[in-house]
Amino acid sequence: MLSFLQNNLPFFGYPYKGSHIPCNLCQSERTVVICSTDRRWKNLVTVACADCGLMRTDPMPTDPELAQYYASSYRFDYQLAGSKPPKFHLVRSARDANMRAKALQPFLVAGARVLDFGCGTGEFLKLAKDKGCNVTGIEPGEDYAKFARETYGLNVINSPWQQVNLPAGGMDVISCNQVLEHLRDPMAAIAAINRWLKMDGVFYASVPDMRPSKKPSFERFHFAHVYGFIPETFDAALRLNGFEPITADAAQTTTAVYRKVSETALAGVQIRDPNRARYLQDNFVDGSVAAYIFGGGYLKSAQRRFSKWYRDTFKV
Template identity: 45%
Template sequence: MPTDDELNAYYSSGYRKDYQFAGSRPPRAHIANSMRIAEARMAELEPWIRPGARLLDFGCGSGEFAYLAQEAGCSVTAFDPGSDYLDFAKQEYGVDAFSSRWEDADLEAGSFDIITCFHVVEHLRKPVEAISQMAKWLDDEGVVHIAVPDMRPNHKPSFDRFHFAHVHGFIGETLEAAALKAGLAPVENHLVTTSGLFAKPASSHATLDDLPIRNRQRAQYLVESYPDNSPAAFVFSGKWAVQASHRFARWRRDFFSPTKH
């Protein structure tokens, strides 16, 4: 597992270049895709997105969701450890955002009605502690929305799904377990997948003992279900060259036709 210093250095400067082939400004394709995803998240959270709601976007990236929430009348606060995309969020969208690691964010306890954390927790060395901090920042009647990549096996090559940027992998059960351990519980009538809605629990709520996560056979099954793809076979297939050419073409298009907001 990467050390704290390695991750801090990576996310402050190298992550966007390495993971998204991006420079100091988000590529057009990233902005368009992020806006589509942000619109879907807004629809999912519609019952809680209301004028005056105090919203924290934990790891805001380039700020599309924070911008839409702000336009909907929410009082938005956002932070992210990376400076380049954060500057874009502030300058292009007018988002109230600051650069910080979650451990260093100076926010008042109980000060948010909604906390959103989209594809961030998998990047953290201490996900349970991070979710526990969200619980402290959350109002007693508030909700936390956490989404992470679904790491159940699929058709993609295994080595294409595990990389330096993702420190932890989750499935629905382990995301729920992390939230429970951090002091949050699933919101009633909201099925927890790898996109879950959580709140501070009532006196009676699910516990870790209620979850089917201690089944070693299931864990072994998940591990063995990943496709048996070797890096050598991938290299000789030529697929890497196709992927690289697509990324380069997208970068060239974005570089020579900068986004106008």
């Protein structure tokens, strides 16, 4: 209960120590501060690497601290309150699974070996299974893994990805949707995905696009997302792990389909570019929470969230 409060009370920091780590993408230790508050109005420092522009939480929570956070505070998103996820979750997950299946349509053929890295409640794998694919999921959340197994009869490995041992080159298609930004070492996870894919295998990769938007800066950050990618840093992370984009607009988005073309980094990847950190710093304006609340911004945002929830719960 205490850690639930510590994780949710506004204007306080999170109950974690973490550690200062170098950039996951380029190993630089030089940073600029982007924002020091998150969407729960709690103190949380986000920095950008001054050399490549990859954003991260600083200090970075350790793996046990992240596990503790998920266990105590992310309950409603990551563990199920009852035996079944709420309807809005299933509606969103199914909508998203359809989009992914559409993007991967030429590759989800009968007999294809498909892995979903962070499969959640399993809606994407269910679609792939219905197309005759041979499917496997990795899902660290026990309740989610259980739901996917029992509801759709899926083969789900219920453990953290670091403990998963799959044969090298054994997959034709791997999908990783809105997962990498949660991990302490996303580069190592992408390297594992490369290892598990056969040469020429296909990788659907998606993370939130963290380019500055009209929203106040603090609305964009929260504890569970320990990295923030923009299209340039996401593309560099994939190319450094031997992937090349298939989709033409890969450079403009953080959702794209890639192909494994090498087991090592591709040549000529533009990792460093100090303009990215400057752009992020200039455009993530550190607005005041008080101005946001009294200016009516908070009400508008709450209204937007409520109408989405209402639509996904009652209008489908």
